[in-house]
Amino acid sequence: MAKVGIVMGSDSDMPIMAQAAEVLEQFGIDFEMTIISAHREPDTFFEYAKSAESKGMKVIIAGAGKAAHLPGMCAAIFPLPVIGIPMKTSDLGGVDSLYSIVQMPSGIPVATVAINGGKNAGILAAKILAASDPELLEKLKAYSEKMKTEVESKAEKLDKIGYKEYLASMKK
Numbered sequence: 001m002a003k004v005g006i007v008m009g010s011d012s013d014m015p016i017m018a019q020a021a022e023v024l025e026q027f028g029i030d031f032e033m034t035i036i037s038a039h040r041e042p043d044t045f046f047e048y049a050k051s052a053e054s055k056g057m058k059v060i061i062a063g064a065g066k067a068a069h070l071p072g073m074c075a076a077i078f079p080l081p082v083i084g085i086p087m088k089t090s091d092l093g094g095v096d097s098l099y100s101i102v103q104m105p106s107g108i109p110v111a112t113v114a115i116n117g118g119k120n121a122g123i124l125a126a127k128i129l130a131a132s133d134p135e136l137l138e139k140l141k142a143y144s145e146k147m148k149t150e151v152e153s154k155a156e157k158l159d160k161i162g163y164k165e166y167l168a169s170m171k172k
Helices: 011-026 042-051 069-077 095-102 118-130 134-161 163-171
Strands: 004-008 031-035 059-064 082-086
Touching: 004 011, 004 069, 011 031, 011 059, 011 082, 011 118, 042 069, 059 069, 059 095, 059 118, 069 082, 069 095, 082 095, 082 118, 118 134, 134 163
Parallel strands: 004 031, 004 059, 059 082
Antiparallel strands: none
């Protein structure tokens, strides 16, 4: 049964939402992904948000651009955490989406990641689930340790070869 719902208003959001899905897969977290427009098919949207809890979802990741109502509307209906991903837009670069998601009224919180922050949305969902899943928590600790080791390795390489050679190696 799904533990995380991933929902987007348009298939143009898929490349960013796929980043969240890839993170969830990496941690072995079940998810369900769909495309629903809160504006163009409100009945379908309301059914999705109302039934998510009974389907076993513990978190919803919702991506939206421009007016970006999808995450907030999910949060208004779904009683568990919602993570909003503001999509970069051609009009205002995603700032419109960011403001729309982050400026929720009191009592309807939406955790919000960076514009096009699909990967961080997946990690945040994993962290939320890890609060009650010791095995998942250990996977997250190992993930953090791997990131630390990768940074230390890069610092050692920089110290060893110098910045010019390091820059050249990045361009290859």
